[in-house]
Amino acid sequence: MKNVCPKCGRSPVEWQANCGEGVQKEGVWYCCAGCAEGTDCTCATSAENKGVTAYELGSSGR
Numbered sequence: 182m183k184n185v186c187p188k189c190g191r192s193p194v195e196w197q198a199n200c201g202e203g204v205q206k207e208g209v210w211y212c213c214a215g216c217a218e219g220t221d222c223t224c225a226t227s228a229e230n231k232g233v234t235a236y237e238l239g240s241s242g243r
């Protein structure tokens with residue numbers, strides 16, 4: 182039974198890694214390898230990339 186990610190608190194339905202299964206390390210499930218390794222969670226970036234609006238950032242001046 183998976184709980185929320187102990188590092189970032191993301192619920193399993195939001196996990197991106199391993200087809201939404203998450204990553205297990207030492208018997209604990211994490212949302213992604215980033216959290217499992219103690220680095221940045223990559224789930225947020227993955228979600229953002231789906232609806233990317235990067236052109237807004239780079240829009241040239243008026």
Ligand SMILES: [Zn+2]
Pocket residue numbers: 186187188189190191211212213216222
């Ligand atoms: Zn996490």
Ligand SMILES: [Zn+2]
Pocket residue numbers: 189191197212213214215216222223224225
């Ligand atoms: Zn994550």
